[in-house]
Amino acid sequence: MDNADQDVTVEDDEPAVVQLTGITKRFPGVVANRDVHLDARRGEVHAVVGENGAGKSTLMKILYGMYQPDEGTITVDGELVRFHTPKDAIDLGIGMVHQHFMLADNLTVLENIVLGAEPRRGIRLDYAAARRQIRELSDRYGLGLHPDRLVEELSVAARQRVEIAKVLFRGARVLILDEPTAVLVPQEVDALFSNLVQLRTAGLSVIFISHKLDEVLQVADRITVIRRGSTVATVEPGTTTSRQLAELMVGSELPTPQTAESTVTDHVELAVTDVTITSDDGPDLLRDISFDVRRGEIVGFAGVEGNGQSELVEAIMGLRSLDAGRVVLGADDVTQWSAHRRRVSGVGFIPEDRHRQALLLDAPLWENRLLGWHSQEPAGGRFWINPKSARAEAAQIMTDYDVRAPGPETLAAALSGGNQQKFVIGREMSTQLRVLVAAHPTRGIDVGAQAAVWDRLREARAAGLATVLISADLDELLGLSDTLYVLFGGRIVAKLDPADVTPEILGSYMTGATPAEAGPADDPGELA
Amino acid sequence: MTRLLGWWRRMAPTLVALGVALVITALFILIIGENPLRALAALFDFGETSVAQANSIGVWINRAAPLFLAGLAVSIGFRMGLFNIGVEGQYRIATVVAAGVGAALVLPAPLHVLVIVVAAMAAGAVYAAIPAVLKVTRGVSEVISTIMLNSIAIALAAWMVRVPFVDPDLGPGENVATRRIAESGQFPGLNELFGVIGLEEPRRPVHGFVVVAIVVGIVMAIVLSRSRFGFELRATGLNPFAATANGISSKAMIIKAMLVSGALAGLVGLPDLLGSAHRFQADSFVSGYGFTGIAVALLGRNKPVGIALAALLFAFLDRAGPSLQSEGIPPAAVIIMQGIVVLSVLVVDEVARRGMLRREERRARAQDPATVTEEVAR
Ligand SMILES: Nc1ncnc2c1ncn2[C@@H]1O[C@H](COP(=O)(O)OP(=O)(O)OP(=O)(O)O)[C@@H](O)[C@H]1O
Ligand SMILES: [Mg+2]
Numbered sequence: 001m002d003n004a005d006q007d008v009t010v011e012d013d014e015p016a017v018v019q020l021t022g023i024t025k026r027f028p029g030v031v032a033n034r035d036v037h038l039d040a041r042r043g044e045v046h047a048v049v050g051e052n053g054a055g056k057s058t059l060m061k062i063l064y065g066m067y068q069p070d071e072g073t074i075t076v077d078g079e080l081v082r083f084h085t086p087k088d089a090i091d092l093g094i095g096m097v098h099q100h101f102m103l104a105d106n107l108t109v110l111e112n113i114v115l116g117a118e119p120r121r122g123i124r125l126d127y128a129a130a131r132r133q134i135r136e137l138s139d140r141y142g143l144g145l146h147p148d149r150l151v152e153e154l155s156v157a158a159r160q161r162v163e164i165a166k167v168l169f170r171g172a173r174v175l176i177l178d179e180p181t182a183v184l185v186p187q188e189v190d191a192l193f194s195n196l197v198q199l200r201t202a203g204l205s206v207i208f209i210s211h212k213l214d215e216v217l218q219v220a221d222r223i224t225v226i227r228r229g230s231t232v233a234t235v236e237p238g239t240t241t242s243r244q245l246a247e248l249m250v251g252s253e254l255p256t257p258q259t260a261e262s263t264v265t266d267h268v269e270l271a272v273t274d275v276t277i278t279s280d281d282g283p284d285l286l287r288d289i290s291f292d293v294r295r296g297e298i299v300g301f302a303g304v305e306g307n308g309q310s311e312l313v314e315a316i317m318g319l320r321s322l323d324a325g326r327v328v329l330g331a332d333d334v335t336q337w338s339a340h341r342r343r344v345s346g347v348g349f350i351p352e353d354r355h356r357q358a359l360l361l362d363a364p365l366w367e368n369r370l371l372g373w374h375s376q377e378p379a380g381g382r383f384w385i386n387p388k389s390a391r392a393e394a395a396q397i398m399t400d401y402d403v404r405a406p407g408p409e410t411l412a413a414a415l416s417g418g419n420q421q422k423f424v425i426g427r428e429m430s431t432q433l434r435v436l437v438a439a440h441p442t443r444g445i446d447v448g449a450q451a452a453v454w455d456r457l458r459e460a461r462a463a464g465l466a467t468v469l470i471s472a473d474l475d476e477l478l479g480l481s482d483t484l485y486v487l488f489g490g491r492i493v494a495k496l497d498p499a500d501v502t503p504e505i506l507g508s509y510m511t512g513a514t515p516a517e518a519g520p521a522d523d524p525g526e527l528a
Numbered sequence: 529m530t531r532l533l534g535w536w537r538r539m540a541p542t543l544v545a546l547g548v549a550l551v552i553t554a555l556f557i558l559i560i561g562e563n564p565l566r567a568l569a570a571l572f573d574f575g576e577t578s579v580a581q582a583n584s585i586g587v588w589i590n591r592a593a594p595l596f597l598a599g600l601a602v603s604i605g606f607r608m609g610l611f612n613i614g615v616e617g618q619y620r621i622a623t624v625v626a627a628g629v630g631a632a633l634v635l636p637a638p639l640h641v642l643v644i645v646v647a648a649m650a651a652g653a654v655y656a657a658i659p660a661v662l663k664v665t666r667g668v669s670e671v672i673s674t675i676m677l678n679s680i681a682i683a684l685a686a687w688m689v690r691v692p693f694v695d696p697d698l699g700p701g702e703n704v705a706t707r708r709i710a711e712s713g714q715f716p717g718l719n720e721l722f723g724v725i726g727l728e729e730p731r732r733p734v735h736g737f738v739v740v741a742i743v744v745g746i747v748m749a750i751v752l753s754r755s756r757f758g759f760e761l762r763a764t765g766l767n768p769f770a771a772t773a774n775g776i777s778s779k780a781m782i783i784k785a786m787l788v789s790g791a792l793a794g795l796v797g798l799p800d801l802l803g804s805a806h807r808f809q810a811d812s813f814v815s816g817y818g819f820t821g822i823a824v825a826l827l828g829r830n831k832p833v834g835i836a837l838a839a840l841l842f843a844f845l846d847r848a849g850p851s852l853q854s855e856g857i858p859p860a861a862v863i864i865m866q867g868i869v870v871l872s873v874l875v876v877d878e879v880a881r882r883g884m885l886r887r888e889e890r891r892a893r894a895q896d897p898a899t900v901t902e903e904v905a906r
Binding site for chain 1: 760773
C-alpha cells in the first residue's frame with residue numbers, strides 16, 4: 001500500500017485530454033494489455049513504441065472504443081467515460097487511422113471522408129457544405145486534398161492524408177495514428193510530420209505508433225514504451241537516445257544494417273529483359289526494365305511508392321501479363337509460365353500488402369502455412385494436403401521466426417501486424433528457394449525482429465539465394481543490397497552502388513530530380 | 529468429451545433457430561385460424577398402421593437423398609463464393625441424358641448402373657461448364673447465366689425427350705417419355721431392408737441410391753478437408769486476392785468448382801430415375817430439388833454433415849405436407865416453415881457468433897493471466 005502511494009507521480013502541469021489508467025485486456029490465450037497507463041495532453045504529439053505484439057494496436061483500439069477493456073478506466077477531459085463503440089469515442093472527439101487503411105477504393109475523396117458522417121440539410125445530403133469544409137481542413141493543416149479524385153488513383157501517402165482528414169472531419173481533438181510512417185518514403189514522412197506539427201499547433205493531440213525510433217525522437221513530445229503488454233516508461237525525447245529506447249523496448253541493442261562481404265556469384269538466377277507493361281490510359285506502367293540477379297546477390301529497388309514497384313513484382317511473379325520483354329529463371333524462359341509454376345520452381349514471395357495478398361485472415365496459421373506451397377511435399381502435395389505436417393511446420397516457423405501467438409490453430413487475424421509479417425517471411429524462407437521477391441519485408445516489424453529478418457536475408461544470400469528487394473526503408477536498402485536500382489515513372493532511372501551512395505542522393509533520384517553531382521552513381525543514360 | 533462439447537456448441541444455435549422457426553410458424557397457423565398443436569401433431573404423424581409408417585419413412589428417405597445431393601452440389605460453389613443457381617437445370621439435363629443413355633444400352637447389372645451414373649455426372653458437368661466458361665472468358669455473372677440456363681434446360685430437356693431419346697413404342701395418348709431402362713440398369717430398393725430390421729415393408733419403392741449419396745457425401749467431406757482442391761477452394765473463398773497472388777488461378781478454380789458442382793448436380797435425379805421412374809417423362813419428373821438445395825446448403829453451412837442433417841429436416845417437413853392438408857392447413861405452411869428455418873438460422877448464427885466471442889474472452893479472463901503471457905511472449 002505504501003509503495004502504491006509513492007508510485008503516483010504528479011508531473012502534469014496541464015490536465016490530460018485523455019487518460020488511460022490500469023488498462024488490462026485479454027484475448028483467448030494472450031494478455032494483450034496489462035495495467036497500462038497512458039495520457040495525452042492538449043497540443044502534444046505522443047508516441048507509443050514497443051515490440052511486435054506488445055499490445056500497442058490493442059490499446060489504441062480500446063481508446064477508440066473498438067474493444068472494451070477488462071479492467072481499467074478511460075477519462076476524457078477529466079471525466080470518466082465508457083466506450084461501447086467507436087461512435088462513442090468519435091462523439092467525444094477521438095479519431096483513429098488504422099494500421100491497415102480502410103478506405104473504399106472506388107469512391108471519391110469527398111465521399112470517403114463524409115461516409116458515415118454525411119452532412120445533411122433536411123434529408124438531402126449537403127455535399128457543397130462538405131466540400132467547403134474539406135477544403136478548409138486541407139488548407140489549415142496543409143493536407144493538399146482534392147475532394148473529387150477517386151481514392152484508387154491516390155498514392156499511399158495521399159490516402160493516409162484522406163484518412164486523417166476523415167477523422168478531423170468528424171471533429172476529432174485526439175488523433176490516433178497506428179504506424180502511419182511504415183508505408184511512407186522519407187520525403188513523405190517529413191511531409192506527414194509537418195502536418196502533425198500543424199495539428200499540434202492548433203491544439204490537437206496526436207498519439208502515434210511507430211517502430212522507427214529515430215522518427216519518434218524527432219517528432220514526439222513524449223514517448224510511452226510498452227513491453228509485453230505493460231507500460232515500461234514514459235520518456236521525453238530530449239533526454240533519450242534511440243539506443244536507450246530500443247533497450248527499454250526489447251532489452252537489446254539497436255541493430256544497424258551492415259553489408260557483410262559480398263557473396264555475389266557469376267551465376268545469373270533471374271534475368272529480366274526489356275519488360276514493358278502498358279496502360280490503357282496514361283504512361284506505361286513499366287518501360288524497358290532490364291536487370292539480372294545473380295546467386296548470392298540482393299538487388300534492391302528504391303522508389304516512391306506507385307512508380308512501378310507493384311507491377312515489377314507482379315511481372316516477376318507471373319501475376320500480370322507482359323506487353324513486351326522476358327523473364328528468365330535459371331535456364332528457363334518463364335515468361336509464359338503460370339504463377340503457380342514459377343512459385344514451385346523455387347520463387348518465394350513476400351507481397352507488399354500482407355492482408356490482401358499474403359494471408360487468409362479467417363483461417364488458422366497452419367492453413368496459412370500451406371498457402372502458396374500447398375502443392376509441395378510434405379505439408380502439401382499434388383492431390384492431398386497433410387494437415388498434421390502443416391501444423392508441425394507452422395509451429396516450427398513460429399519458433400524460428402519468433403511469431404508470438406498461442407499456436408498453429410490460432411486464426412491469422414488474431415496476430416499483431418508485425419507477427420503476421422514475421423509468419424509470412426518465415427513461410428517463404430523456410431522453403432528451398434532460388435529466388436526471393438521481397439516487398440517491404442520488415443514493414444511493421446519491431447527493431448529486434450527487423451535485425452533478425454535482415455540476418456536471415458543475409459544468411460540466405462550467403463547460401464546462394466537471389467533476392468529482389470523492394471523497400472521504402474532506405475537504410476534497409478542501402479544496408480542489404482549489393483546492387484541498387486531506382487524506379488521512377490515505371491523506368492529504371494539509376495543504377496547505384498549502395499556502398500557509396502547517401503540517402504540524400506538516393507532520395508533525389510527517387511523524386512525524379514537528377515542530382516547535380518551524381519557522385520558515384522552510374523550515368524543512367526548507360527542503361528538505356 | 530471436449531469433442532462432444534464442441535459439437536454441442538456448433539449445433540446449439542441451429543437448434544435455437546429451429547425453435548424460433550417453430551414458434552413463428554405456429555403464429556402463422558394461428559393467424560390463418562387453425563390450431564398449431566394439431567399442425568404439430570400432423571407434422572409428426574407417420575400414419576396409423578405400421579405399413580403407413582413404413583411408407584412414410586420411405587417417402588422421407590426418397591426425398592432426403594436428392595436434397596442432400598443438391599445441397600452438396602450447391603455448397604461446392606458457395607465455398608468459393610460462386611453462386612451456382614443452376615443445379616436445377618443441370619440435374620434436369622443430366623437426368624434426361626442418363627435416361628436416354630441407360631435405355632440405349634444393355635449391360636451386366638453393376639456396369640449398366642455405373643455407365644448411367646457416369647453419363648449423368650458428365651452431362652451435369654458439361655451443362656455447368658457453360659456458365660463457368662462464360663464467367664472466365666467474358667466475365668458474365670454466374671448467377672445470371674445459371675438462372676437463364678435453368679429456363680433453357682426445360683426446353684432442351686423437352687426436346688431431348690421428344691427427338692433423340694423418344695420411346696418409339698409409345699401408345700396413343702401416352703405422354704412422351706424416353707424408353708424404359710432395362711432391369712440391369714435399375715438400382716435395387718431398400719424395401720427388403722425394412723423387413724430385416726423388423727419393420728413392415730413399404731408398398732412403394734424406397735430408393736437404394738441413398739446409399740450412393742451417403743458414399744458421395746463421405747468422399748466429398750474428405751476431398752474438401754484433405755485434398756489440394758479442397759484447400760484451393762477454401763483459400764479462394766476466404767481471400768481471392770491472396771489465393772491468386774499465391775498461384776491459385778481463380779479462373780481455373782471457377783472452372784473446376786463448377787465442373788464438380790455440376791457433376792454432383794447430375795446425381796440429383798438418379799435416386800428417382802434408377803429407383804422407381806426408370807424413364808424420363810416431363811410430367812412425372814420431380815423438379816425443384818436444385819432450388820431447395822440452395823436452402824439446404826445454407827442451412828448445412830456448406831459442410832457435408834450439416835447438409836445431410838438439413839436435407840433430412842427439409843425432407844421431413846416436405847413429407848408432412850399431405851397430412852397437414854388433411855388437417856386443413858395449406859401445404860404452403862411447410863414451405864413457409866422451411867424459409868423461416870433458413871432465415872432464423874442465419875440470424876441466430878450471427879448472434880451466436882458474437883456471444884461465442886464474448887464467452888471466449890471471459891474464458892481467457894478466467895485463466896491465470898501470468899502463465900499465459902509467459903508462454904506466449906517467450
Ligand atoms: N482480435 C484478437 N484476438 C486474439 N488475439 C488478439 C487479437 N488482437 C490482438 N491479439 C493479440 O494481442 C497481442 C497484442 O496485439 P497488438 O495488435 O496490440 O500488438 P501491436 O503492439 O500492435 O504489435 P505490432 O507492432 O506487431 O502491430 C498479440 O499477441 C495479438 O496476437
Ligand atoms: Mg499493431
